[in-house]
Amino acid sequence: MAALTDGDWTELAAERPSGGRIFSRLLGPTEEGFYWDGEFNGTADVTDHHSISFTSQTLRIDDAAADEARFRAVWITLKQHLPLLATRIEESEGGNKLAFVVAEQRTRTIMPGEFEYIAEGDEHKTQTAVERGRNGIPRRLSRDLCAAITVLRRSETEYDLVMTTAHLIFDGMSSFFVARTLCDLLSRWPQSLEIPAPDLRLRLAMAPSCDSLHPRNDMSPARLRWRRAIATIINSNRVARLNGGHTIPNKRSTRTPFTPAISRDARAPPLDATYTRKALATCRAQGVTLGHALAVSAQLALSRVVRRRFEAGLVSQEEWDARRRTPTSTGGPLNLRPHLAPRWLAAGGHTELVLAIGFFFAKLPYMPDADALTPGRFWYRARMVKKQAESYHRHPLFLEMSSAAQPARIERCRNAAKALREGKVSENAVVPDPAPKDGDFPVFLHSGSSIGNVDPLCPFSFPVPQQEGQPAVETLHRVRSKMYLRCRPAELYLGAASVKGELHVYIFYDENVYDAKDVEEWLDEVRKALVSYLCVEPRESAVKARL
CATH class of the missing domain: 3.30.559.10 (Chloramphenicol acetyltransferase-like domain)
Incomplete structure (x- = not known):
């Protein structure tokens, strides 16, 4: 065989x-x-x-x-x-x-x-x-x-x-x-x-x-080795630049990576059809996607959440000053399908049941003052996210870089899984140790992505027409759908999708690490930032409203 x-x-x-x-x-x-x-x-x-x-x-x-x-x-x-x-x-x-x-x-x-x-x-x-x-x-x-x-x-x-x-x-x-x-x-x-x-x-x-399914797998073995070696170096350098960062208030500890998550979700009220159309039109006019704007909104929301605690005396001057200086990192999945072998795509690969994702990462500069970020600076930061995301998926070694990231990830996940199997860690939550020192490893504000308008991917009326332009008589109606993620330790996943013309923003998170009230407060500020910068004319913006 x-x-x-x-x-x-x-x-x-x-x-x-x-x-x-x-x-x-x-x-x-x-x-x-x-x-x-x-x-x-x-x-x-x-x-x-x-x-x-x-x-x-x-x-x-x-x-x-x-x-x-x-x-x-x-x-x-x-x-x-x-x-x-x-x-x-x-x-x-x-x-x-x-x-x-x-x-x-x-x-x-x-x-x-x-x-x-x-x-x-x-x-x-x-x-x-x-x-x-x-x-x-x-x-x-x-x-x-x-x-x-x-x-x-x-x-x-x-x-x-x-x-x-x-x-x-x-x-x-x-x-x-x-x-x-x-x-x-x-x-x-x-x-x-x-x-x-x-x-x-x-x-x-x-x-x-x-x-x-990498399109360049038909190259000579020697050339493929060179491409993979270069991609490994580039990927290592990019990962090294992600160290540090900060996120919303949390209970992260040295044992967090070995404590299975308690998965929860939070969902903001959807933006109505009028606001959603305005948001998408504004993003197009600025040359970015909703996902790019979402990352900046998340950072602005963090600023509002932390400042509120600082003014209430719950955050020290030292921590506030440190957070103001510290950049934030984000990242999330990228759909690899458009980058894979054309022959597979032509045969229907776009709609196959397979795992075909890579990842991107982006770093935003210092945390902005929630009252002072002008629309111009907001969109400048959104274009920064766009540039960094494109530096991944438009790079000539994008697929090789995606593969280069896997060995370290596999080793890390395998060690954690084997420790759980051998009883070295519990399936339940463990008591937190003191928080690790910042800067020793990457701390992401959040992960996540915006998947756009999902209605064409799965319609609400069935059966699906066999021929375009010839609608079938409905026999089944999909009323609603919700997705739930079993989170990894310390996960804070911020997602967005457009359903029936309305923008839905949601979070999956690890309850061991984040309190529900903090997550919901942050999500509410994310939504407010989206409305303020994407849906309201600058002269009407409530960005400078009192906290």
């Missing part, structure tokens, strides 16, 4: 007791990092909650047992379309070798713990399912189960779908494609079950690791 790689799936010839084929490939470096994240008490697992309603009486099933059978069949069909949902991870050589293993039989059946149907669902049971995905001990998933779903029947036509997925098999873009495929299959039931299942080998061929 040929040696396994992370770019091609190999059919395993041995041991087929089920009679089906078994395929395997190695995890790529990006996937490996997220695998070890997940082994650290489920870090980075994503739970999506979708509320749906059948709008056609043809989809109504009064008998709960028959209804459960319908959802089981649709889930199996979904796995046949997206077989990474059925994968397990094989760990060998002391964790130094990791491989996906997809058995054809697993795409045809329901595995233990994979599917749950609750006939009499309610809001409490839905939130319990969500909480199990983002904080459950033991973890909802495992190396033998990378995706699971809970179906809660709220009435004969209304349902909550709570799906938890390991981050090593998908990313933010994939989450929309999974929801879109699932809702479309449900909306076309039972006809959707009558279509022959796609060939497993062909489906897996579209799911290599993103690291194997």
